[in-house]
Amino acid sequence: DAGVTQSPTHLIKTRGQQVTLRCSPKSGHDTVSWYQQALGQGPQFIFQYYEEEERQRGNFPDRFSGHQFPNYSSELNVNALLLGDSALYLCASSFADSYEQYFGPGTRLTVT
Amino acid sequence: ELKVEQNPLFLSMQEGKNYTIYCNYSTTSDRLYWYRQDPGKSLESLFVLLSNGAVKQEGRLMASLDTKARLSTLHITAAVHDLSATYFCAVSFPQGGGADGLTFGKGTHLIIQP
Numbered sequence: 001d002a003g004v005t006q007s008p009t010h011l012i013k014t015r016g017q018q019v020t021l022r023c024s025p026k027s028g029h030d031t032v033s034w035y036q037q038a039l040g041q042g043p044q045f046i047f048q049y050y051e052e053e054e055r056q057r058g059n060f061p062d063r064f065s066g067h068q069f070p071n072y073s074s075e076l077n078v079n080a081l082l083l084g085d086s087a088l089y090l091c092a093s094s095f096a097d098s099y100e101q102y103f104g105p106g107t108r109l110t111v112t
Numbered sequence: 113e114l115k116v117e118q119n120p121l122f123l124s125m126q127e128g129k130n131y132t133i134y135c136n137y138s139t140t141s142d143r144l145y146w147y148r149q150d151p152g153k154s155l156e157s158l159f160v161l162l163s164n165g166a167v168k169q170e171g172r173l174m175a176s177l178d179t180k181a182r183l184s185t186l187h188i189t190a191a192v193h194d195l196s197a198t199y200f201c202a203v204s205f206p207q208g209g210g211a212d213g214l215t216f217g218k219g220t221h222l223i224i225q226p
Contacts, residue, residue, distance in 0.1 A: 033213060042116075042200050042216030043155070056213045090154060099143055099162070099204075101214065103155040 002027060004093050004104035012110045013081050021076040021107045025093030031055075032074040033101065034066060035090040043090055049074050050096060078109075086111045114139045116203050118217035126225055128190050133220045135184040135201035144177050144184045145202040145214060155200065158186075191224045198222070 005024045013019050025032050031050045035043035045058035049068035068074045072093075078085055088108050092101040115138040125131050135144070143162060147155040159168045161177035161184060168175050172195065174187045184201055198221045202214040 035214075042202075042218050043214075045213035045215065048213050058213055099160060100157065101145075102157065103147075105154045 004029075004091055004102050006089075006091050006104040006107050008107060009105065010108045010110075012112060014112055015081055015083060017081050018077065018079045019081060019109060021078075021089050021091075021109070022073065023076070023091030023093075023104060024073045025091075026102050029093035029095050029102070030072050031094045031096050032068060032072065033092045033094070034074070034076045035092065036060075036085075037088040037090060037106075039087070046076070081111045083111050085109065114141070114203060114215045116201060116215050116217040118199075118201055118220050120220060121218055122221045124223045124225065125188075125191055127192055130190065131188050133186040133188075133199055133201075133222075135186070135217055137182050137184075137201075137203045137215075140179070140182070141203045142179055143204045143212075144175075145204070146175050146184070146186055147200045147202065149198045149200065149219070151198075158199075188222075193224050193226060196222055196224045 004026050007022045033048040034046040037043040046060050047054050048056040052068045063079045065077045088106045090106045091104040094101045117136045119134050145160050146158040149155050159175040164179040166177045172189045177184045198219045200216050200219045202216040204212040204214050
């Protein structure tokens with residue numbers, strides 16, 4: 001049983017560019033949450049998708065957007081990249097009626 | 113705004129010793145999570161505490177929750193080097209069931225020396 005998978009593992013972008021990160025949830029899970037973890041900090045909640053809609057959102061600007069597909073996989077898009085967007089981006093999946101969240105390996109984004 | 117505070121943020125201890133990590137949170141919640149993170153890795157779930165007075169143990173780690181005091185503790189018994197990692201606590205606001213967005217503490221960086 002595959003766990004949560006994310007792609008790519010590493011990414012280097014330039015300021016002002018746009019980036020798309022991808023997440024496939026654990027088998028049977030229908031809810032995907034995204035987190036940003038800056039170096040040396042705890043993860044910060046970006047948003048959560050359920051039934052292809054944004055269900056919850058943290059304190060992130062509109063430059064951060066997402067999407068969930070019918071197969072429950074999800075994308076995180078970040079526009080107009082800033083140096084401060086450099087971080088590890090974590091995806092977590094869960095089942096709607098369960099409190100457990102399982103994290104993927106993350107995508108390391110570097111903005112230069 | 114929900115705030116989660118952990119202390120200490122850095123802990124260096126010797127093998128065989130006992131210690132406790134504390135996690136305070138600012139607003140009522142009945143779900144408290146503990147995660148472990150190794151350098152360069154993702155988060156590994158350790159415990160989920162769902163009610164006041166909940167206590168869970170796995171190996172040398174034991175977690176407890178006091179919702180009235182808004183406090184959780186992670187106790188390490190007879191530490192071994194393999195427990196060296198960063199430990200995070202996190203709290204969620206349930207919104208009618210299911211997993212919700214988590215607010216994390218800054219983490220406790222634990223080093224266990226021989």
